[in-house]
Amino acid sequence: MDLTKLNLKQAKEGLKKKDFSSVDLTKAFLQRIKEVEPKIAAFVTVAEKEALEMAKRADGLIANGQDLPLLGVPISIKDNFSTQGIKTTASSKVLDSYIPPYDATVVSKLKDAGIVLLGKTNMDAWAHGSSTETSDYGSTKNPWNIGFLPGGSSGGAAASVAGDEVIFGIGSETAGSIRQPASWCGVVGLKPTYGRVSRYGVIAMGSSLDCPGPITKSVEDAAIILEILAGKDHFDATTSPRQTEKYSIDLNKSIRGLKIGISDDYFEGVDTQIVASVKNALKVLEGMGAEIVHIKLFEPKYAIAVYTIIQRAEVSSNLARYDGIRFGNNREAFGEEAKRRIMFGTYALSAGYYDQFYNKASKVRTVIIEDFKKAFQKVDVIIAPTSPSTALPLGSSKNHPMFGEMADVLVEPSSIAGLPGINVPCGFSKEGLPIGMQIIGSQFSESKILNVAYQYEQATDWKEQKPKL
Amino acid sequence: MNKYIPVIGLEVHVELKTKSKMFCGCSADYFGAEPNTHTCPVCLGLPGALPVPNEVAIDWCRKIGLALNCELLKSSKFDRKNYFYPDLAKGYQISQYDKPFCLKGSITLGSGKVIGITRVHMEEDTAKLAHQSGIQNSNVKSQNYSLVDFNRSGVPLVEIVTEPDFDNAQDVVDYLKKLQQIVRYLGVSNADMEKGDMRLEPNISLRRVGETGLPKYKVEVKNINSFSFVAKAIEFEIKRQTEILDKGQVPAQETRGWNETKNATVSQRSKEDAQDYRYFPEPDIPEISILADQIDQMRSELSELPHEKVKKFEGWAVKKADARILAETKEMAEFFESTVEHARKHEVLPQDVANYIVNHKVDITTVLPTHIIEEIKGKKVGMISDESELEKIAKEVISENPGFVEAYKKGKLTVIQALVGAVMKKTLGKADASKAKTILEKLLNPEVS
DSSP, rough: OOGGOOOHHHHHHHHHHHHSHHHHHHHHHHHOOOOOOOHHHEEEEOOOOHHHHHHHHHHHHHHHTTOTTTHHHHHHHETTOBBBOOOOTTTOGGGGOOSSSSSSHHHHHHHHTOOOOEEEESSSSOOOOOSSTTTOOOOBBBTTTTOOOOOOOOOHHHHHHHHSSSEEEEESSSSSHHHHHHHHHTTTEOOOOOBOOOOTTTSSSSSTTEEEEEESSSSSHHHHHHHHHOOOOOBTTTSSSSSSOOOTTTTTOOOOOOOEEEGGGTTTOOOOOHHHHHHHHHHHHTTTEEEEEEEOOOOOOHHHHHHHHHHHHHHHHHGGGOOSEEEOGGGGGGGGGHHHHHHHHHHHHSSTTTIIIHHHHHHHHHHHHHHHHHHHOOOSSSEEEOOOSOOTTTTTTTTTTTTHHTTTTTTTTHTTTTTTTTEEEEEEETTTTTEEEEEOTTTTHHHHHHHHHHHHHHHOOOOGGGOOO | OEEEEEEEEEEEEEEOOOSBSSSSSSSSSOTTTTTEEEEOOTTOOOTTTTOOHHHHHHHHHHHHHHHHEEEOOOOEEOOOEOOOOOOOOEEEEOSSSOSSEEEEEEEHHHHHHHHEEEEEEEEEEOOOEEEEEEEESTTSSEEEEEEEGGGGTOOOOEEEEEOOOSSSSSHHHHHHHHOOOOOOHHOOOOGGGTTEEEEEEEEEEEETOOOOOSSSSOOOOOOOOHHHHEEEEEEEHHHHHHHHHTTTTOOOEEEEEETTTTTEEEEEEEEGOOOOOOOOOTTSSEEEEEOOOHHHHHHHHSOOOOOHHOOOOOOOTOOOOHHHTTTHHHHHHHHHHHHHHHHHHHHHHHHHHHHHHHHOOOOOTTTTTHHHHHHHHOSOOOOOOHHHHHHHHHHHHHHHHHHHHHHHHOOOOOGHHHHHHHHHHHTTTBBBHHHHHHHHHHHHHHTTT
């Protein structure tokens, strides 16, 4: 049996039945990492020693009859999550030697649940991008074709999952950084509602948008992991006090009568193969009793303007602390993209420009939130392609400062509105690259979008296909 | 006759004495602590750390606002004030910009003049820099270097801003004393100047007599830590600016500092260098609201303020001058109140009590109100003042209260009051409290006597 092909549910069953130990599983993944890392470069740091220690500890607990939701399960975490004692760089040379003295809340929750941390995954430096090419540690490559990009910024996380280097990965999304690489790498990526999962310890990008979430091999895995991550955190004032749910409980619910909203604007300018795949997926869902409802949403292009201003403004302030006095390298170590964003954001917040840019963007943001609210009075979920294209060749982001915004045009509106969304694989292009669709729900409707995603996943067999590495 | 009228406004920063810091759980009681021992990822501004506001500090800020007759905003928010300085961990200070907790208040000075309060808002303190000279270690090439102590980073600060309603230094000092008294009464700050609990920034300009409106320039004097320096800085500026205006020039809009050794203000930053703080709403902290009911509740719970105490004492036919002395501190006011309560039972007038306390400069930490009444009434019928009898009772009390005795011997001298109280109880209030205290002290300190 190839242990690296297991998803979370399968791995947990095997560990419980003692078919294999956590150390066996961890060693299998470390071996796999040794084999495929030279090709895909998904990791910034592989923590082999720490991982084996965690696995041994997990095996001890299993032997004592302990049952924790993720006990002994090897995973990867994006390199913008603070991990105590393990280097955390956000893929920027500025933090080349930074070892956090504390764990992000997400990391401590995962540790409490029993994980084995295999390492930290590559990303666009500071999460500024949608390609993982802007990493100061080199680009990650798409496991389906190593001449292509994995997407980003959680490109390392998505590639580590698609490449079977881990059972699942933890990513973060500001606008598209989980869903888009999941789509390009053919895996499941869940971006929860803003405030559902704590940001404490996650190196801030756009603070009013950032959202941690799982990247997995199945929808059910994503639901199980969200159950562990979700909830109010006393270290993050923006987390919601709202009760969390058993997100995996409703997966099997019938979607008969479910109203799926479709907005034509979300299919415009999208690769025709992607349009066809998503339309086919909609037919599958219709076949299961769902009803397609045509709606008119605010054109996604307005969201780009709003997102760009708000995110750059927040970035310019969030990166101010990396002044060269306390952390590793000084400001010269900032890459092109970070410098561009600092300048753009500083300008947008400057005296005399605040009203024209930031303030106006905040107002339009409210309009977009209201627009979605109205839409969700008519429909239960909205389905759209996740990305206008399949994975692009390496080098595509170079010399395109707005590359990310264009690649993320279909995910930015829902991010600005703080809504949850999930990418589910729904086909392959004739070039053999994965295609994904996204299911967007109203605030805190994670159970519903997971239910729809699961029903679709069970009716199709896209996830059975694996990249040949 | 003066050709110019000073136009003076004031910004005062008051450090609150909450248990924990403004946005994290670290102890805010940092004075004298080993550098960098009151720190955590939040107040060090480590990557990924987030601020969570201290609700007690917010309540206290609002209390100060209410005490200064401010309007509390139903909905307030925090903003980021972006600037670079090595003592600023995050590269921005969390402060409040356009929706502070309190707006539009006023305070009445001793002279009867009313000073407008523009706003009262909440922010966080910065770390402290210690500038050193000499070479620290082989890594430091420079002759001079600075050390950063983050113990103060994130300690809650309330900023109180006045309208430019002052026209002389005396009124400013009167205002500062009143403000200090109020925050101490509220129990929200020690307002200890020596420890930097209050930092003062007057802004001063001059207006030609007969002119209305504000002058075209403004000189700010930053971070002064004593009332007398504020007065000196204002006097100095009035003189300096008068000379410039007399020459037909306009003083430069700038920030100056008070130099103690030169006894003068010195230029620090000109208008051209004025910072653009790029304020924007702090995305890490949601808006903070308060309901009208909660405001009413808070107002009703507000302890009596100095001017209210004075008014009350005057209502008891106490002379204004005495009333003011008696309302100087909350502790004194409360001592006077409880003494008057006893006085009433013994047909002693409040003014007699006031006379006694003021004239004898009574130490309220060691004297009992009942004792004062006895002193005022002189020898009371049936008073036990026989020393041998009192000594017998005192010995009984000592053997019955080993806990107090032990505490006393460990240095907690104030428990003597509890023992005196026990003597009074045993004698049904007839013992001469003053004598009883002396006897108790003698018995407890045999080696001294």
